[in-house]
Amino acid sequence: MTSYDISTAADPVALTAAALVSLPEGVDAPGYDRAALRSGVVHFGVGGFHRAHQAVYFDELARRGLADGWGLTGVGLHRPEMGEVMRAQDCLYLVVARGAHGTTARVVGVMGTYLFAPDQREAVLQTLSDPATKLVTLTITGSGYLLNPDGDFSDDDPLVAAELEDPGRPDTVFGYLVEALDRRRAAGVAPFTVLSCDNIPSNGTAARTMVVSFAQLRDSELARWIEDNVAFPASMVDRITPETTPEERDRIVRSLGVDDRWPVITEPFSQWVIEDVFCNDRPPLDEVGVQYVADVAPYELTKKRLLNASHCALGYLGYLAGHRTTAEVMADPAYAAYIAALIDEVTPLLPRVDGIDLSAYKKSLLERLANPEMADQLSRLCRRGSTKVPSYLLPSIIETRAAGRPAPMLTLAVAGWFRYLQGHDYAGEPIDVEGPRRDEFVALARQEDADPRPLLTVRDVFGDLADDASFVRDLHVASEALRAGPRDTIETWLAVSGGAR
Numbered sequence: 001m002t003s004y005d006i007s008t009a010a011d012p013v014a015l016t017a018a019a020l021v022s023l024p025e026g027v028d029a030p031g032y033d034r035a036a037l038r039s040g041v042v043h044f045g046v047g048g049f050h051r052a053h054q055a056v057y058f059d060e061l062a063r064r065g066l067a068d069g070w071g072l073t074g075v076g077l078h079r080p081e082m083g084e085v086m087r088a089q090d091c092l093y094l095v096v097a098r099g100a101h102g103t104t105a106r107v108v109g110v111m112g113t114y115l116f117a118p119d120q121r122e123a124v125l126q127t128l129s130d131p132a133t134k135l136v137t138l139t140i141t142g143s144g145y146l147l148n149p150d151g152d153f154s155d156d157d158p159l160v161a162a163e164l165e166d167p168g169r170p171d172t173v174f175g176y177l178v179e180a181l182d183r184r185r186a187a188g189v190a191p192f193t194v195l196s197c198d199n200i201p202s203n204g205t206a207a208r209t210m211v212v213s214f215a216q217l218r219d220s221e222l223a224r225w226i227e228d229n230v231a232f233p234a235s236m237v238d239r240i241t242p243e244t245t246p247e248e249r250d251r252i253v254r255s256l257g258v259d260d261r262w263p264v265i266t267e268p269f270s271q272w273v274i275e276d277v278f279c280n281d282r283p284p285l286d287e288v289g290v291q292y293v294a295d296v297a298p299y300e301l302t303k304k305r306l307l308n309a310s311h312c313a314l315g316y317l318g319y320l321a322g323h324r325t326t327a328e329v330m331a332d333p334a335y336a337a338y339i340a341a342l343i344d345e346v347t348p349l350l351p352r353v354d355g356i357d358l359s360a361y362k363k364s365l366l367e368r369l370a371n372p373e374m375a376d377q378l379s380r381l382c383r384r385g386s387t388k389v390p391s392y393l394l395p396s397i398i399e400t401r402a403a404g405r406p407a408p409m410l411t412l413a414v415a416g417w418f419r420y421l422q423g424h425d426y427a428g429e430p431i432d433v434e435g436p437r438r439d440e441f442v443a444l445a446r447q448e449d450a451d452p453r454p455l456l457t458v459r460d461v462f463g464d465l466a467d468d469a470s471f472v473r474d475l476h477v478a479s480e481a482l483r484a485g486p487r488d489t490i491e492t493w494l495a496v497s498g499g500a501r
């Protein structure tokens with residue numbers, strides 16, 4: 001990829017296959033023969049992250065002549081707009097990576113076909129049943145997995161009953177996977193590997209639980225065949241990818257001279273660590289920077305306890321103070337020092353394993369979070385707190401306290417979530433709280449002003465922490481202190497803990 005300078009282009013080129021030969025200088029085009037690329041990967045959930053991450057790795061394979069049989073077919077279940085854009089642009093789109101050392105732009109060409117499942121159900125099933133399909137990847141968000149907080153299948157979800165009415169005509173991702181696996185089994189075709197790339201705990205196990213549970217509802221022999229024959233590797237995926245706003249889209253058209261209706265903006269950093277278990281061929285992604293490892297758990301733990309926890313803290317405490325992007329909030333030295341202190345608080349809990357250089361990871365993380373060129377929306381980071389807080393923040397608090405240490409920075413982040421749920425920022429602006437069980441959490445958070453105890457009654461989020469009197473007191477003190485405003489509270493917290501830098 002090449003760096004380009006921001007300049008105002010007079011006559012933007014509409015992004016299509018025909019335009020690839022006339023792209024402006026500095027925009028890196030796929031130089032390979034797209035038509036000759038045979039598809040072997042089906043991806044469900046073609047959103048921002050997939051297009052900035054997994055697709056870029058496959059695109060890099062193609063550029064190096066290693067992707068034959070590893071072209072991509074994208075599948076969407078919910079957003080017809082993405083299908084419209086992909087069809088209009090011959091499945092091409094721009095990935096714009098912005099960082100301290102400049103901006104790069106590449107056109108990704110590895111997606112050959114995009115199918116919108118509600119209109120093309122049989123085409124999706126045929127592609128999934130085709131022996132050429134060796135891998136199915138997923139970025140369908142946490143709500144795509146019908147799992148309760150313990151990771152068990154929620155068979156009382158109305159989607160499950162709807163799916164069972166006519167399993168040959170699926171509507172959900174897992175219905176599609178089970179139907180296709182059934183067709184492959186009947187035809188004596190080897191199954192595909194199912195690779196979840198979602199930020200959910202133990203994503204390989206989550207995907208396995210979903211597929212096997214769906215199959216079990218249909219046919220226990222099919223479920224057993226899947227258990228015995230299908231691989232569900234876990235993966236750790238990392239590349240901060242904000243939502244593309246219309247303003248950013250227009251800025252890209254003006255600065256690059258390429259009219260992409262739905263470009264992706266991301267950071268230069270990218271990491272993908274995959275458990276090395278495949279039931280069909282394995283793509284040679286290790287040639288383009290992917291790490292195949294025996295155990296993903298330490299990588300997942302390090303990333304979610306440092307990066308995702310920092311995102312939660314920045315999101316809630318930043319939003320309350322009136323900030324709206326990570327770049328804004330990290331430009332404030334008080335917040336930057338707070339995040340550094342939070343990361344230090346978590347560090348003693350993390351595994352020391354070969355392959356993870358913790359100090360390098362932390363240094364790079366602080367730089368990434370402070371990336372002045374990335375306007376990552378705090379509203380994105382604040383979503384679905386009821387699943388993120390118990391996954392990214394609370395386990396570190398429990399472990400820190402068990403080790404006899406206080407966890408002031410983490411506790412302040414949880415207090416920030418509690419205040420955020422109350423529904424307005426410190427300037428009195430209303431907050432649109434988003435996520436599952438929103439009404440329940442908002443009502444509990446509003447019950448007693450600064451007293452978090454009603455919220456702590458939600459056992460499937462707080463568990464035994466709610467019985468830890470000293471944690472309850474610390475959380476109450478932090479939420480009381482937040483009356484002074486998040487920034488003042490952060491400064492006080494840093495001063496008290498000696499963490500001011």
Ligand SMILES: NC(=O)c1ccc[n+]([C@@H]2O[C@H](COP(=O)([O-])OP(=O)(O)OC[C@H]3O[C@@H](n4cnc5c(N)ncnc54)[C@H](O)[C@@H]3O)[C@@H](O)[C@H]2O)c1
Pocket residue numbers: 044045046047048049050076077078079139140141142143144145173197198199200237238239240241242
């Ligand atoms: N954006 C990031 O920085 C980032 C980084 C790492 C991991 N992730 C993970 O990637 C996933 C996608 O995030 P994104 O940023 O691309 O979001 P996005 O909103 O851009 O894309 C989400 C995609 O999932 C689809 N989807 C949503 N619910 C679904 C369901 N129930 N069934 C099937 N499809 C469904 C949507 O239609 C959309 O195509 C999330 O799990 C997220 O945690 C995101």
Ligand SMILES: O=P(O)(O)OC[C@@H](O)[C@@H](O)[C@H](O)[C@H](O)CO
Pocket residue numbers: 199237238239240241307308311312380381383384388
């Ligand atoms: O994806 P979520 O909603 O779990 O968390 C929001 C962000 O923290 C997350 O998307 C990060 O940007 C990502 O994990 C970076 O790789």
